[in-house]
Amino acid sequence: MDFDCLAERSPANLDRLAQSLRELNARQRVDGLSDEESRTLPVVVDAQMFLTIEISTWRTDAGDFRRPRRDPAGDGRRVRYEELLERASTASIGRHTVMVAGLDDVLASKE
Numbered sequence: 001m002d003f004d005c006l007a008e009r010s011p012a013n014l015d016r017l018a019q020s021l022r023e024l025n026a027r028q029r030v031d032g033l034s035d036e037e038s039r040t041l042p043v044v045v046d047a048q049m050f051l052t053i054e055i056s057t058w059r060t061d062a063g064d065f066r067r068p069r070r071d072p073a074g075d076g077r078r079v080r081y082e083e084l085l086e087r088a089s090t091a092s093i094g095r096h097t098v099m100v101a102g103l104d105d106v107l108a109s110k111e
Contacts, residue, residue, distance in 0.1 A: 002057070002063065002064035002065060002066050003063060003064065003065050003066070004066045004067075004068065004106075004109075005017075005065065005066070005067050006067070006068055006081060006084065006101070007050070007067065007081075008081050009050075009051070009081065011047050014046075014047035014050045014051065015046070015047045017047075017050065017067075018045045018046045018047055018049070018050065021045050021058060021060065021065070022045050024060035024061050024062050024065075025060060025061045026045055026058045026059070026060045026065065027039045027041065027043070027058065027059055027060075028041055028043045028056065028057070028058060028059075029057040029058055029059045029064060035059055038059060050067065054068075055067070055068050068109065079105070079108075084101055084102075084105055085099060087101070087102040087104075087105060088100055088101050088102060088105075089102070
C-alpha cells in the first residue's frame, strides 16, 4: 500500500514536494535493498531530481510514496497535469484538503 502523487511541475512546487519528503526522511525504495541499505544511497531529493526521473518510489517515516512524472492515458499517451486536475475532486484527509484523481484516470495509470 502506498500513496501516489502527481505534482504540478513548476520548480517552486517541486521544491516544496522535495522539502516535504526530506522532512519525512525519504529514502529511495529499491527492489532487493533493505530499508537500512536504502538509507545509505547517495540520492539528492530536490526539484531537479524530480524533473529528470520518470517515476520515483520512496519509503518515508509516514509510509510509501510513489511519484510518477506524468500519468498515461488508456491509449498510452501522456496526460497533462491540468487535464487531470479538471477531472479531479477534493477530499479531506485529516486537517488537509487534497485533490484526488478521477477513478478513470487512476485505473488508466495502473494499466
